[in-house]
Amino acid sequence: MYEVIETINLSKNFQDFWGRTKAKALDRLNLKIYRGEIFGLLGPNGSGKTTTVKLLLGLLFPTSGKIKILGSSPRSVICKKYLGFLPEESYLYPYQNAQEALFFYGRLFGLSRSVCKKRVDDLLDMVGLGKARLRPLKEFSKGMARRIGIAQALINDPEVVFLDEPTSGLDPVGTREIKDLILQLKEHGKTVFLCSHLLSDVEDICDKIAILYGGKIRCEGTVGDLLSKKTATQILLEDIPAPLLQELTLWLQAKGIKPHVEKPRERLETFFLNIIQQARMQQAPTSGAMQGIKKEDFFSQNPLPEKKEVNPVLAQLVQTVQEEPEELDAIPQEKEEEKKETLSPAAKGVLEHLVTSPKEEKTEVQPPPVAKESKGKKDILQKLLGGFIKKEQS
Amino acid sequence: MSAILAIAFKVFQEVKKTKPALLLFFFVLLLLLLFPFTLKSDGTLQGQIQLFLSYSFLILSLALYSNSIFFTTLSFTSEIKGKQFYLIDCKSVARWQFFIGKFLGIALLNLFSLFCMGFILLMLVIYIKETQGTPEERQDVQEKIFTSYQGYLPYIPLEKLQAMVEKEYSKRKAENRLPSNIGEDEIKSQIKMQIQQQLQLIPQGYQRIWNFYDLPDGLRNTDQKIKLRYKVYISEAGSGFLCKVSWKIGRGANTYILEDKVKAGEYFEFTFPASTIDEKNSLEVHFLHKEEKSGMIYFPLEKGIELFYPYGSFYGNYIRALFLIYFLSCFLIALSLFASSFLTFPVAIFFGLFVLFLGLITPFLLEISPLSTHTQEMAWEKITDILSYSILQFSFFVVPDFFYYAPTESLSLGRYIEWKILGESILKLLFLRSALFTLIGCFLFRHREVGKPIM
Ligand SMILES: Nc1ncnc2c1ncn2[C@@H]1O[C@H](COP(=O)(O)OP(=O)(O)OP(=O)(O)O)[C@@H](O)[C@H]1O
Ligand SMILES: [Mg+2]
Numbered sequence: 001m002y003e004v005i006e007t008i009n010l011s012k013n014f015q016d017f018w019g020r021t022k023a024k025a026l027d028r029l030n031l032k033i034y035r036g037e038i039f040g041l042l043g044p045n046g047s048g049k050t051t052t053v054k055l056l057l058g059l060l061f062p063t064s065g066k067i068k069i070l071g072s073s074p075r076s077v078i079c080k081k082y083l084g085f086l087p088e089e090s091y092l093y094p095y096q097n098a099q100e101a102l103f104f105y106g107r108l109f110g111l112s113r114s115v116c117k118k119r120v121d122d123l124l125d126m127v128g129l130g131k132a133r134l135r136p137l138k139e140f141s142k143g144m145a146r147r148i149g150i151a152q153a154l155i156n157d158p159e160v161v162f163l164d165e166p167t168s169g170l171d172p173v174g175t176r177e178i179k180d181l182i183l184q185l186k187e188h189g190k191t192v193f194l195c196s197h198l199l200s201d202v203e204d205i206c207d208k209i210a211i212l213y214g215g216k217i218r219c220e221g222t223v224g225d226l227l228s229k230k231t232a233t234q235i236l237l238e239d240i241p242a243p244l245l246q247e248l249t250l251w252l253q254a255k256g257i258k259p260h261v262e263k264p265r266e267r268l269e270t271f272f273l274n275i276i277q278q279a280r281m282q283q284a285p286t287s288g289a290m291q292g293i294k295k296e297d298f299f300s301q302n303p304l305p306e307k308k309e310v311n312p313v314l315a316q317l318v319q320t321v322q323e324e325p326e327e328l329d330a331i332p333q334e335k336e337e338e339k340k341e342t343l344s345p346a347a348k349g350v351l352e353h354l355v356t357s358p359k360e361e362k363t364e365v366q367p368p369p370v371a372k373e374s375k376g377k378k379d380i381l382q383k384l385l386g387g388f389i390k391k392e393q394s
Numbered sequence: 395m396s397a398i399l400a401i402a403f404k405v406f407q408e409v410k411k412t413k414p415a416l417l418l419f420f421f422v423l424l425l426l427l428l429f430p431f432t433l434k435s436d437g438t439l440q441g442q443i444q445l446f447l448s449y450s451f452l453i454l455s456l457a458l459y460s461n462s463i464f465f466t467t468l469s470f471t472s473e474i475k476g477k478q479f480y481l482i483d484c485k486s487v488a489r490w491q492f493f494i495g496k497f498l499g500i501a502l503l504n505l506f507s508l509f510c511m512g513f514i515l516l517m518l519v520i521y522i523k524e525t526q527g528t529p530e531e532r533q534d535v536q537e538k539i540f541t542s543y544q545g546y547l548p549y550i551p552l553e554k555l556q557a558m559v560e561k562e563y564s565k566r567k568a569e570n571r572l573p574s575n576i577g578e579d580e581i582k583s584q585i586k587m588q589i590q591q592q593l594q595l596i597p598q599g600y601q602r603i604w605n606f607y608d609l610p611d612g613l614r615n616t617d618q619k620i621k622l623r624y625k626v627y628i629s630e631a632g633s634g635f636l637c638k639v640s641w642k643i644g645r646g647a648n649t650y651i652l653e654d655k656v657k658a659g660e661y662f663e664f665t666f667p668a669s670t671i672d673e674k675n676s677l678e679v680h681f682l683h684k685e686e687k688s689g690m691i692y693f694p695l696e697k698g699i700e701l702f703y704p705y706g707s708f709y710g711n712y713i714r715a716l717f718l719i720y721f722l723s724c725f726l727i728a729l730s731l732f733a734s735s736f737l738t739f740p741v742a743i744f745f746g747l748f749v750l751f752l753g754l755i756t757p758f759l760l761e762i763s764p765l766s767t768h769t770q771e772m773a774w775e776k777i778t779d780i781l782s783y784s785i786l787q788f789s790f791f792v793v794p795d796f797f798y799y800a801p802t803e804s805l806s807l808g809r810y811i812e813w814k815i816l817g818e819s820i821l822k823l824l825f826l827r828s829a830l831f832t833l834i835g836c837f838l839f840r841h842r843e844v845g846k847p848i849m
Contacts, residue, residue: 057484059845081486091477093404095411107400108485136411152481162484 003068004160004191005033005056010065012051012215025051027215028065033208038182038192040206040223042199048215049195050088053164056193057085070160081109084158088165088195090149094138098129098148101137102155109156116155123151128177142169150178157300160191167201173273179205188299203227236264397487401495405503408469419507422457427518439527440535443519444806447539450515451802455719458508462723463746466500466730471739479844490836493735497727497832504723512716516709537665542711542810543621543702548604548679550590559586587695594693601682602693606701607675613703614671621702622679623663626656630689637691640682644670668703677701705810714811715801721819722799726750728828732835736842752789753796760795794823 012026025048033039041049054060056067058074072079092101099120106116124130127147137145146169153161163182167175182192182205196202202209203223210220219226240248245261252259409416435441473479482492523535562585566572572581596602613620622643628635635658643650643666650666671677679701683691693699729749733742752759799819804811 054480054845057480057845059480059483060843077486077488080484083484085481085484087477087480089477091480093408093478095408096404100407104400104404105481105485108397108482108487110396110486112396156485 002035002071003032004035004037004070005031005039005193006066006068007031007052007056008066010052010055010067011063012048012055012060013063025215026055029215029217031210031217033191033193035191036186036189037208038186038194038206040202040209041193041195041212042197042202042209043195043212044197047212049197049212050164051215052212053085053087053162053193053195057083057162081156082159084153084156084161086149086153086161086163086166088168090142090145092137092140092145092148094136097134097136098124098140099133101148102151105152106155111156119155119157123154126154126181127151128174143171143174146170147174150181154299158190160193161185162193162195164195165197166194167196167198175201176273185299190299397485398491398495398498401482401487401492402499402502405469405496405499409465409503418457418461422453423511423514425453427514438534439523439531440538442526443522443535443539446519446522447806448802450518451715451719451805454508454511454515455722455800455802458504458719458723459726459750460747462500462504462726463730463750464743465503466496466727467734467739467742467746469500470496470731470734471737471742474844475739475847477847483844489840493731493832493836493839497731500727501724504727505720508716508720508723512712516712537619538621539806539808540708541704542706542708542804542808544705544810544812546606546609546701546703548699548701549607555586555589558589562589590695594695594698596681596683596691596693598683598685598689601680604679604681604699606677606679609671609675609677609703611675613668614673614675616668618668618704619665620668620670620677620704621663621665622699623661623697623702624699625661625694625697626658627692627694628658628685628688628690629692635688637688638685640684642680642682643677645672645678663702702809708808711805711808711811714813714816715805717816718799718801718811718819721816721823722794722796725794725823725828728831728835732831732838735835735839749793750796752793756790756793756795757797760790792827794827799823 007029010026010029010031011024013021014023014025016022029048029052031039031052041052043049051060055062056069056074058080067074069076070079070082093104096104102120102123103116106119107113111119121130124133127150129144129147129151132140132144137148140148146166150163150166153163161182166178166182170178179201182194185192186207194202194206206223208220208222209226211218249259249261435445473482479492483489523532523540527535559582563578563582566581566585576584594602622641626637626639628637636655637658639652639654639656641650641652641654641664643652648667648669650670652664652666654662654664656662679699681691681693685691726746726749730742730746733745737745799815801811803809
């Protein structure tokens with residue numbers, strides 16, 4: 001796999017007119033983000049997340065250090081063809097309407113008029129603003145503007161997407177949709193660079209995270225590695241009769257394990273989504289954003305088409321396109337086999353009927369429109385589950 | 395290319411939906427439409443139309459110039475301040491494409507609005523011409539304003555003149571009257587000037603003959619009118635003195651004779667038939683000094699006497715005039731974009747307006763600057779002189795002489811605006827100045843950290 005984004009000792013100081021350093025925003029940052037990854041950059045306010053993204057996009061210039069995006073400088077116009085960017089606030093032109101805005105951004109990429117029109121229509125449906133397409137952007141609520149921002153970031157079917165706090169200002173339905181969208185992007189082999197301080201968002205979707213504080217990376221790794229509690233195992237069961245529960249507890253106690261039993265709570269996100277779904281079923285009127293429509297065929301499955309145009313690294317990336325899905329699939333399969341082999345027959349019996357991961361449970365309870373699992377997400381979940389079980393066993 | 399066009403097109407969206415711009419547009423329109431009717435001219439139809447043309451062209455061009463500066467600067471700097479440019483810069487658009495796109499958009503916008511306004515003005519002029527005044531006045535206007543005339547200067551026998559200069563020079567040299575601190579060429583050009591001025595002096599009872607050669611073929615066979623424009627000064631009377639003049643145009647049978655009384659120090663013109671031109675396409679003009687009460691009559695060297703013959707229509711002239719204004723506005727767009735590429739809104743606006751102001755007072759500046767007096771006499775030893783000289787030279791390069799390109803006078807006097815000056819404005823304003831400013835602007839903008847503003 002090749003690095004899509006690489007920074008080497010990247011530092012950024014902000015200076016005043018006389019060259020005196022006002023703020024040290026980034027300090028020798030080293031990142032490597034591979035193709036098809038969802039990378040989450042976490043950190044408190046002012047830790048340097050936005051500065052990192054701006055540097056990666058060539059909006060700011062590094063004080064020292066190097067950046068490579070798709071193998072070239074972030075200022076290369078050719079490489080920008082494959083990038084999408086959602087800034088932390090939606091910087092849109094108040095005098096355009098939704099349709100004009102997206103069309104404009106599409107034309108900036110040199111898309112032909114017809115292609116542009118089609119993409120704009122699809123994207124507006126996708127972000128749930130099909131009905132607001134002719135309204136001027138200055139009338140848009142924050143979340144609606146955010147959705148346009150997301151749509152514009154995807155207009156060129158980008159290879160790498162930079163999302164700076166994509167869910168800020170979005171309602172939970174929108175948040176869920178964005179998260180699904182990000183997973184859908186990953187499914188199509190795109191790389192996503194996500195900045196956020198909303199930990200739950202990051203936890204749900206990111207493969208790899210880094211935590212930034214004061215411009216320095218304090219911790220980096222896969223979500224599975226970083227978050228798995230090495231000293232505990234959680235088994236989630238459907239509601240079982242009390243005697244059976246007692247029996248199970250006793251059985252575990254006999255084995256010397258002291259279980260902690262409680263009724264799981266529904267997550268607020270799930271609960272909220274259920275309520276909104278009901279309201280939508282009743283067709284309650286709203287002038288706000290509608291539910292986004294998933295466009296399965298929107299993203300290209302085979303990105304980076306023009307080999308001759310890109311640099312060597314891009315060219316190599318093109319070759320790996322076919323290999324990669326296999327690679328992704330390969331991991332969970334392997335782990336599944338391991339899992340089957342390493343389980344003891346007793347545990348196997350219980351698990352075969354009942355075990356679901358806590359993460360999977362959450363999506364199982366979801367209302368129909370968002371409950372539809374994307375294949376990519378299942379992959380991650382399987383991957384996460386696989387790692388989880390394997391570690392507990394060893 | 396589609397990116398450049400998209401950016402250009404967005405300028406139109408920006409204007410269409412920004413109400414202040416529309417308001418300004420209508421305000422100027424109102425001024426144009428209403429104000430001229432309240433102006434008092436000399437009472438003739440010709441005076442009224444001339445006043446209308448000069449007034450409305452002045453308003454129109456000033457509005458266009460200041461709007462070019464204001465709108466360009468606002469449109470460019472607000473993209474960066476409002477951070478909308480982030481979304482453009484992360485697309486596959488080079489910064490120079492953005493720059494050119496903006497230029498193109500605003501230039502097209504100017505073209506559109508200028509020609510809309512120009513059309514309305516033209517309709518008004520035609521309306522005034524067709525409905526006001528007496529039939530004779532209308533005929534007069536048709537001849538004097540609605541026909542454009544090509545100017546023609548009398549022939550100067552340069553060889554003869556040069557010989558006279560040489561003779562005078564040797565004479566002074568022999569008499570040891572040459573100043574020691576001036577070079578030979580300089581002295582000779584001074585002598586030449588003196589001789590030319592002497593030739594413009596006509597004592598009482600004498601006559602002066604001017605020859606105009608190589609007039610256009612076939613002109614003499616048309617029934618068109620030829621115009622002579624002149625100005626006299628009188629040595630023993632102040633300006634305002636009414637002086638008897640006597641003209642004889644042509645030779646032989648087709649002579650045209652005019653006796654008149656004119657005020658000294660003012661321009662006068664009269665027309666006469668083209669048949670006065672002889673077979674060799676040349677014309678002889680005699681001036682006879684018959685005024686007993688005055689001393690010498692003097693025709694100023696610069697445009698003291700000029701011949702005009704009909705050359706084109708008013709409409710062609712009108713369009714060229716609009717284009718002259720347009721190219722100046724394009725220069726201002728390039729200048730404002732350049733300023734916006736590295737300055738913030740207020741500073742860039744100030745810069746643009748300052749250049750416009752300098753451009754408008756250029757003739758005055760030229761007069762008082764050391765550039766107009768002779769360069770060779772400058773004390774090159776003094777570093778301050780060198781500095782101020784180069785600064786002036788530079789600023790005259792940056793700031794074009796707006797009056798040089800201003801078409802208003804030619805238009806209202808019915809002078810043919812030559813393609814040459816249009817070409818010159820394209821070359822000097824667009825290809826030289828605008829291109830240079832655009833290049834530097836693109837370079838500066840390319841190296842600008844646009845991600846700086848955070849609030
Ligand atoms: N243009 C600038 N001039 C001066 N300092 C700046 C500038 N931009 C950012 N900084 C500083 O750099 C640091 C990092 O800012 P940055 O915007 O990257 O934070 P962030 O992690 O995105 O925070 P948030 O979560 O609030 O968006 C802050 O201390 C900020 O004050
Ligand atoms: Mg931020």
